[in-house]
């Protein structure tokens with residue numbers, strides 16, 4: 349499952365020569381895959397002369413790329429649409445047109461319902477049909493209200509433009525690359541198999557070509573994305589069936605790729621070849637997001653996770669044996685139907701046993717159409733809230749402990765962007781923590797050696813201990 353973070357992305361795109369300039373405002377909710385998709389959609393629209401804006405009032409087209417993973421996310425979209433309706437009316441009074449589109453998992457799940465509940469919406473488009481967005485938008489401009497949520501027979505990646513060099517440069521030195529979409533696991537709480545559809549892996553050649561383009565545009569770190577990324581499989585150049593471990597090894601050979609990451613993984617798909625990649629590949633960052641959701645075997649079974657707590661712990665042990673420096677991150681759900689106090693305590697025990705560097709925890713929220721929604725024994729909201737508070741206190745303590753253990757260590761940092769203070773840059777540690785360090789703006793994109801001097805609540809502070817190595821050596 350892809351990690352959810354509240355993200356807002358607007359993508360700078362340049363218009364074609366001679367095309368009328370229209371402005372698009374894209375707001376992205378949810379996971380990194382939505383961020384990736386928003387960028388691809390912006391790139392596709394730029395071919396029709398659309399330029400991205402981060403000023404909502406200027407937009408001729410407002411596109412919400414939505415997330416449906418939990419209840420509040422969809423409700424937030426509906427209230428945002430209410431606000432946009434007012435803006436649309438206001439603009440209409442001034443004689444200016446503003447179209448509104450809804451993309452992403454809420455679009456897929458709700459379809460026509462969005463047109464019914466939100467009369468200002470002109471266009472609804474599901475994640476499998478993004479390549480049809482420019483065409484759909486043209487039709488919407490003629491006054492048609494459009495719903496595109498059928499699963500297309502053609503491969504959207506064959507039609508969506510690859511990351512554009514100029515645009516990627518302005519997007520930074522790290523990039524996402526979707527390698528797999530959809531999920532066949534059917535965890536009983538989760539909407540992803542319904543909104544993103546069956547599991548599909550992109551072919552090796554397409555992925556390598558995209559990685560090469562990213563590197564050419566100055567990207568140094570690539571994060572491979574998939575709802576179930578370690579279920580990725582494909583046929584390699586050697587005609588063998590490849591898994592994610594093989595793909596990572598191949599990507600490690602692409603000149604200029606300095607760092608690789610992947611997210612999100614399912615414990616059932618952590619095979620030996622992938623674990624071996626963690627042992628042997630210096631470019632594969634020692635960080636793994638490996639959601640477990642619960643530490644109770646009874647609840648894991650009811651969630652259809654298809655592994656026990658002991659199996660998860662044994663897997664963690666194997667991965668840590670291969671890469672002792674590995675930091676683990678996880679997702680947790682409290683208050684799944686039927687969860688007792690004893691079940692919840694099993695989760696706390698598992699967390700104690702693993703010691704997470706980072707974690708995301710949620711109250712169970714009923715998703716219509718999922719098997720979990722049919723279960724009796726739903727846990728009262730106040731019980732969920734108390735359990736979440738206890739779990740988060742423990743996870744926060746572990747996260748802080750991990751950050752504090754970094755103080756004094758000498759580590760590599762990839763410098764990403766200007767910091768808050770002049771003369772400072774922010775980079776990322778191998779374990780994904782933001783690191784503040786004094787450095788020149790010209791060093792963005794360099795990997796430098798630093799010593800960690802202090803751990804703040806959300807980031808680390810460091811001093812440089814070595815001038816950057818030549819790019820050719822770090823690449």
Ligand code: 5AD
Pocket residue numbers: 349350351352417418537538539639641679680681710711712713714715
């Ligand atoms: N309720 C609460 N949390 C959920 N997640 C997925 N579905 C639900 C749900 N119905 C959480 C899982 C997943 C993360 C992205 O969101 O922990 O790993």
Ligand code: SF4
Pocket residue numbers: 349350531532533534535538539540541575576614
């Ligand atoms: Fe992840 Fe399970 Fe949802 Fe698939 S069904 S995306 S494995 S949580």
